[in-house]
Amino acid sequence: MRGPVFPAFRPREPISGNRRDTMNDSLLRRVQINMPFRYLFDRYLPQLLREGMNPEIGFDCFALDRFRPEDYRKVADQVLDAGMSVTFHGPFYDLRPGAVDRRIREVTAERFRQVFDLVPLFRPRTVVFHASFDQRYYTSHEDRWIRNSRNMWMPFIERAEKLNTVICIENVYETKPDILQRLFQEIPETPHFRFCFDTGHCNAFARTDPSLWLAALGPYLAEVHLHDNRGETDEHLPVGEGTFPFHVLRSYLSENGLRPVFTLEPHTEPYLRRTLENLPAIGLPPGEGAVP
16 A cells, blocks of 8 residues: 555645535535645645535544643634534554464554544444454465454454444455445444455455455445545545446446445645545445445
């Protein structure tokens, strides 16, 4: 992966005036926009509120070590007072919820707890985490990874149920959907533990067709991360400007009557603008998410 899943959002100028007229304001308000908390706090909160962007707020290790409770409360109050819809993206650098090493799992759990401590402040609809399975890394340890992952997620599922949010497990380096399907099958059925399908990661890293991912994990689908690439690196291009077959996703959602949360993952303001312009052309139906 070339960079973080929620890379720095770097608008070169506000989306306003005639440029704003080229966008579908209704569409902008019906999707989430990825936004690391530290960038939101340091610079972009006024623009987010002004433009009516619903944030998927990313909490990485740098933010979790830097900010104080009052910093989070200040941002949460403004976002919720403005009526914004909020989703979270949890930390992932160096973290492995199914790690073989107990000490690594302990650090991972501590970081996840820090994020869940912020849920009452922001009241996010979903909290996205990486499964962090890599076949090259866990060769011959798949069963142990499943067992450790299940034990990691069960306490957080209990917290998600009490807080009325949904844990969404995102695909990254998994080349096939099988291991994530096994994980979902090991977890007792609950609407608070679901799948986040990342189109760019599937296109860049998977070795199987998106239709197989949707067939295997679609029953658990609650969120979709939308970005594109040319099938080689995680470029985070605007949708429709790479090679991901969005018609496959569109057909699956339509045929199954699904309306997940849609999160746009642009690198820059022009990428965001082009994504919004391209969405109608690829026929996706962004709308209200199928989560509590």
